[in-house]
Amino acid sequence: MKTMTTILGFAVLAITLSTAPHAAEAQYENILALKPVGFWPADEGSGTRLRDLGSMGNDANLFNTTWANSALNFTGGYEFVEIPRNPATLSDEFSLGTWVFMRRPRDGRKTKSRGTTILGNWARHWSKLPGPIALRLTGENKLTIEVVSNRKPDVLGSVAAGVRIESETWQHVFYTYKDGEGRLFVNGKPVCSKEDVPYTPQPGEYIAGADSQWWTLYPPRSEALDGSLQGIVIFDRAIGDAEVASLVNAVKPSAQPHVxxxxxxxxxxxxxxxxxxxxxxxxxxxxxxxxxxxxxxxxxxxxxxxxxxxxxxxxxxxxxxxxxxxxxxxxEKLKGKQTLANAKSQLLARVADTNASRKDRATAALVLGRIGAGARNAVATLTTLLRENVATGGVHVPRVEDLFRNAVVTALLAIDGSNAEVRKLLGNAYAKPILDTMDMAQPYMEPVKKLVDQGLFMDALDACKPIIKEQKLYFRSQNDPDRDQRDHWAGNSRAYTAVATYKGCTYTMGNGKAFDGCSPIAQADYDRALSVHSKDHPDAAEWLDGNVAGMFRADLKKTVPDGTVQTVYIGGENFIFSGRDAKTKAWSITLDKHGYIHVMGGQHNYPRNSEFMPGAWESLGLSGDRKAPNHPTTLYWISKRPEDVTEFEFVGRKGHPQDLP
Structure with a gap:
């Protein structure tokens, strides 16, 4: 009997211990009493996982995120929390939120940012589509709160209303949704609400602290969180105002992230x-x-x-x-000219030291150049060194490997570039080899040739500057009129060739400019396409919310010498796509030596079915499933007959002999 009593005592003790809350978790009893499906205190202080104290038991994973002062330490880089997908988060009503600490932005950014997802679903990469549901920080200095629902940004109008959090202090951001009504709370108080908010539960992971689009992975241009998160919580119901307030009062983070x-x-x-x-x-x-x-x-x-x-x-x-x-x-930024001046003698000695490395001597010369006129006493030494270098290495055009010579030339130009003796030396050692490579017989080179004939080589090189600026545009066009875009020159204007000529005819995609090789559709175009596609694809009616202003077609115009214009639409008149991605609006055209017309475009890195009206791809026999054999590899068409725009064959499919390799 004694033995039985002892065993029973141990059993009671075991049951008591197993049902008692963990000491570190007792502080969260008030939160757990609200029965969240997921609650991640984020108070571990170390490790790569966050324990879930909610009913799901769905521990979260940390990616590249460190700890400091027992709190998560986000630094604005490729760091985030990922909560695995779970059916418990797919309810028609829900609540979610977190404590967030945002360091004062240090990049001086004043324009609207892409945003920081403090809690929400993954965005669709390489598009401007946010996740199905998300709380984001955006706007000036990334302190304005935005609610995304059904991928629609700012559904409550909180951004437009300027609802913000404070930086460098813990702030609680919370959102509830029920029967079409969305409500936003900051520090337990309702700040914004709206009815008829669309939301459809969609399976997926939740993330926290990430750049909303991952356009840039590293600070300072990344939009990822720079600060900390604690007390991430998700409910499968819309909790009430009093419950939100109690949630905030239950536990406020005590750890103070470093500022x-x-x-x-x-x-x-x-x-x-x-x-x-x-x-x-x-x-x-x-x-x-x-x-x-x-x-x-x-x-x-x-x-x-x-x-x-x-x-x-x-x-x-x-x-x-x-x-x-x-x-x-x-x-220089510190106005430390005197500090630089004090270093002149040491720098000059380093330049003259033939036992020093090329890099050592070259950087010393460049710094003398930064001193400018204040280093004129170094000119004699620099000119002597340049003459010796030329005598040893010969006269030739500047080369990358001539690190020291290039640095000395740069220094002389910066220190005393107008000195007659310096210009004469630089003219023979630097300018003349460059001028010797130029075609002085060209009419536009006449003013340069006159100076060359007088032996004024540096003056001649200076005279080349305005000519080079003009002529480089001709060079960049490679004498190809289809690539000559001087009328609208921009850094990326040759990325797509939207115009081609062949045997006197001009072929133009859309407006004929890079990133604008298409045309907007009219309401009648949309209505016709919708009536066709919605028969088999009812979701076509929901695509882009019917915003016709953001829809386009790839129109190809053939203009013959008498001015007659023939217009066709690549993929057909119902092949409609979104213009929210600049590269989707970008189309290129060319004709091969046999006169066949080649057209390509409408994609960002690879074809994306989501950028096209549902049914558009299917009308061409294409599938949006990337694993399907009829998923396109490239949106690429070739005319069936030379110079004929009336009929094209889609060749950008797997196994097609004319597809890109």
Whole structure:
């Protein structure tokens, strides 16, 4: 009997222990009493998983996200939380939210951002379609709250109303949905609501802290969260106002994420005090210096306030070839000309030291060039070194491998480029070899030739500048009128060739410009296409919400010499696509030597069925299933007869002999 009592005692103890809440989880009893299907406190302080205390038991995964002060430490890079898909999140009504800490944006961005998904479904990559449901931070400095539902942005109008959170303090953002009504709460208080909000449950993972589109993966241009998250929660019902308030009051995060101070910067996710830069590797020191002098890195700390720390450090950095040039540029921003001037003698000695490495000598010369007129006492040494280099290496056009010679030439031009003796030396060693490669017989080169004949080679090279600017456009067109886009020249205007000529006829896609090789449709075009496609594809009526203004067709116009125009539509008049992706509106055309017409376009990297009206692909016998044998490899057509636009064959399918290899 004694034995039985002992065993029973152990059994009771075991049951008691198994049903008692974990000590670390007792603080969440008030939240768990609301019966969330998922609750991730995010208080582990280490590891790569977040435990789920909700009814799903659906632990979340961390991707590249570190911890600091027992809190998640997002740094604006490729970091996020992913909650695996679970049927419990597919209810017709729901609530979701989280505590979010957003560091003060450091990139100075003032325009509307792509947004940070603080909690929601994955967006559709390489399109502008957000996930089915999401809470996002967007707008100026990424502090405006946006609700996405059924992939529709700003369904509550919270962005338009300017509903914002504060930076550098914990803020609670929460959303409820029931019977078409969406309600947004900030710190437990309702701030925005709307009825007739569309929402259809769709299976998928939830993410938190990610760039809403992943257009850029790394800071400062990534839109991923720079801060922290805690208390992520999802309900399968719309909880009431009092419950939302109790949720906020139950547990407020106590951990305070680190905020970047004016006397530090962040490198590889670590916060570095400027006074400690010298302890970094040379490669990291160079990167840190570039953070401070190149705007693209987004550092907005106060240089002037830190000059007493930075100037002595940069003075030492001038002694290192790897750091020297960037250090000089930062000193210029600090108005540290005197620091540079004090280094002149050491720099000149380094340039003249034939035992030093090419890189060491070259960077020293370049920094002398940054000093400019203040380094005129170095001109004699630099000219002597250039003459010696030319005597040894010969006269030739500038080459990449001539690191030292190029640096000396650059320095002389910057220090005393108008000096007659300097120009004469540079004319023979630098300008004349370049001029010798030019065709002086061309009429437009006449002013240059006159100066060459007088031996004024640097003046002749200067005279080439306006000519080169004009002539490079001819060069870029490669004497091909189809590629001559000087009338609307832009950096990417040759990415697509929307115009082709052949035997006196002109073939034009849409407006004839890159990224605009199509034309918008009219309401009648939409109605006709919808009546055709919706018979087998009812979802065609929901596509783009019927927004005709965002729909296009690829129209091809053939203009014959007498001015007659023949218009056809690639894929047919009902082959309608979205214009929300610039590359979907981009189409190219050319004719081969036999006169067959080749047309390609309507895709961003690869064909996407979602960018076309449902039924459009199917009308051509194509499938939207990427694993299907009739899924297109490329949207590519070839005319069935030379110079004839009336009939095309789609060749961008698997196994077609004319498909791209």
């Amino acid at each position: 970047i101070a004016d006397d530090e910067l962040r490198l590889h996710g670590r916060f570095i005090k400027l006074m400690n830069l010298g302890a970094l590797s040379l490669e990291d020191q160079r990167l840190a210096i570039r953070f401070m002098h190149l705007p693209r890195y987004g550092w907005t700390g106060n240089l002037e306030a830190n000059k007493d720390v930075l100037k002595p450090y940069l003075s030492q950095a001038l002694q290192q070839p790897l750091l020297r040039y960037d250090a000089a540029l930062l000193l």
